[in-house]
Amino acid sequence: MSMDTTVEQVEGAVPITILALEGELDASNFQDLIDTVKRLYDDGTRKLIIDLANLRFMASSGLVALHSIVQIMQGQPPLDPEGGWQALHSLGGDAQTEVRLAGPQPAVERVLQRTGLDRMFVVHADRYTAIDAASAAA
Amino acid sequence: MTIETRRTLRIPAELGRVAEVRRLVREVAGACNAPQPCMDDLVQAVDEAATNVIVHGYGGGPGWLDVAAERIDDTIVITLQDEAPVMDPTLYPEPDLSVPPERRMPGGMGIHLMRMATDRLEHAPRPGGGNILTMARRLDPRPKEERS
Numbered sequence: 316m317s318m319d320t321t322v323e324q325v326e327g328a329v330p331i332t333i334l335a336l337e338g339e340l341d342a343s344n345f346q347d348l349i350d351t352v353k354r355l356y357d358d359g360t361r362k363l364i365i366d367l368a369n370l371r372f373m374a375s376s377g378l379v380a381l382h383s384i385v386q387i388m389q390g391q392p393p394l395d396p397e398g399g400w401q402a403l404h405s406l407g408g409d410a411q412t413e414v415r416l417a418g419p420q421p422a423v424e425r426v427l428q429r430t431g432l433d434r435m436f437v438v439h440a441d442r443y444t445a446i447d448a449a450s451a452a453a
Numbered sequence: 454m455t456i457e458t459r460r461t462l463r464i465p466a467e468l469g470r471v472a473e474v475r476r477l478v479r480e481v482a483g484a485c486n487a488p489q490p491c492m493d494d495l496v497q498a499v500d501e502a503a504t505n506v507i508v509h510g511y512g513g514g515p516g517w518l519d520v521a522a523e524r525i526d527d528t529i530v531i532t533l534q535d536e537a538p539v540m541d542p543t544l545y546p547e548p549d550l551s552v553p554p555e556r557r558m559p560g561g562m563g564i565h566l567m568r569m570a571t572d573r574l575e576h577a578p579r580p581g582g583g584n585i586l587t588m589a590r591r592l593d594p595r596p597k598e599e600r601s
Contacts, residue, residue, distance in 0.1 A: 317472045339475070342504045343468040372475065374500050375563040422493035425596060429569045430548075430562045 318344050318370070320351055331449050332360040333442055337369040340377035348380045349387070356387050361413065363388055364445045368418035373426050381414075381432060388413035410437050412452055417445040458484050459523035466507045466516035466535070474503050474520050481522040482529060488594035494570035495522075495529055498588045501563035501570075502533050502542070510537030510584065528572070528589050536583035541576040542567065569597055 318338035325331040332355055340348065355363065363384070367373075386392065389411065418441045419427065427433040439445035462477045464470040475496050482492035503518055510516070519534040542564045567574055573589035593600065 339472060341468070341471060341500060342508065343471065372496060372500070374497075374504060375566055376504065378562055421490070422497070425490075425493070426497065426566065429566060429598075 317341065318348075320348065322351075322355065325446055327450050329362055329450070330360075331362045331364060331446060333364045333366055333446075335366040335369065335442075339372040339374075340370060340380065341372065341374040342376040345374075345376040345380040348377075349383045352384045352387050356390075361388070362449050363414045364417055364439075364442060364449060365414065366417045366442045366445075367420070367423055368441065370423055371420060373423045375426075375430070378426065378430055378432050381416075382435070385411055385414050385435060410435055412437065412449070415439060415445045415449055417442040459521065461519065461521045463517055463519050464503075466511045466514070466518060466537075468504065468507055471500055471503050471507070474518070475500055477520060478522050478531060481524070485524045485529060485592065487529060487592055490594055490596050491529070491590055491592055494590050494596070495531060495588070498567045498570040498574075498590070499531050499533065501567045502586055502588065505540075505542060505563055506533065506535045506537055506584070510535055510540050524592075525589075527592050529592065531588045533586045533588070534579055534583060536579065536581070539578050539584060541584075542586065543574055543576050572597070 318336060318340055321335040323333045325333060334351070334355070352363065414436065416436045417439045419438060427438070437448065439448060458481055460477055460481050462473060464473055478495050478499050479492060482495055499520065503520070506518055516535060516537055521532045523530055545564045548562060548565050567588065570590065571588045572591050573587065575587045577585045579585045
């Protein structure tokens with residue numbers, strides 16, 4: 316396993332869960348990340364910040380994980396990674412706010428931009444601005 | 454042509470071993486004083502290529518991958534060889550990025566990322582069976598989309 320995950324809770328009007336990723340997110344561990352978020356959702360998490368500050372590499376399978384995480388946090392079953400193109404429900408053209416990303420390193424940010432996945436997320440400079448924004452939106 | 458640094462590695466076709474390929478590429482890029490975006494691109498390209506071979510080429514079954522990384526002039530060249538059924542990633546169509554991400558599957562983005570990360574991406578069948586994929590990236594500090 317080339318990636319560690321750390322879970323922290325921020326109390327407030329709406330509790331926020333911070334999931335910090337450290338290391339490298341690739342095809343060998345992306346399913347573990349999806350499973351982790353599934354457990355968090357089942358345990359009551361409804362606002363999630365994924366802290367990417369210490370993630371130095373994200374493969375395309377990591378994008379599948381991020382996409383699945385949004386599905387889970389919206390109460391839908393995770394995507395089948397082997398599935399083809401699917402028409403999923405429209406999010407109204409705006410990035411959703413159940414899952415926010417924080418502090419991506421340039422390599423990870425470039426992957427998000429090169430695949431258009433950045434349009435799916437609000438990307439914050441760091442976890443603190445993400446917490447402020449999530450709290451204000453609650 | 455001047456070959457200044459060359460490293461090779463063979464791994465079994467297991468997803469848990471791809472990290473070793475990324476490490477090798479980082480070491481070669483570091484030894485060549487590659488700018489960070491160049492190193493990042495090479496790591497991305499080799500990861501996506503190796504993962505494709507393991508998942509789609511060998512279909513999760515047994516096999517091996519040989520990786521070689523070297524500097525040739527102002528370029529770092531990575532060669533990936535396997536003996537999986539012939540599969541040419543350069544023939545895959547570009548994904549439609551105009552489709553909103555929430556309405557499409559992000560799977561299949563690996564080859565797109567390989568293209569974006571490399572200046573040259575070439576496939577050839579391997580004599581005796583398998584594939585030879587060559588990926589080259591200039592020692593340019595700018596990502597491809599920032600170059601005219």
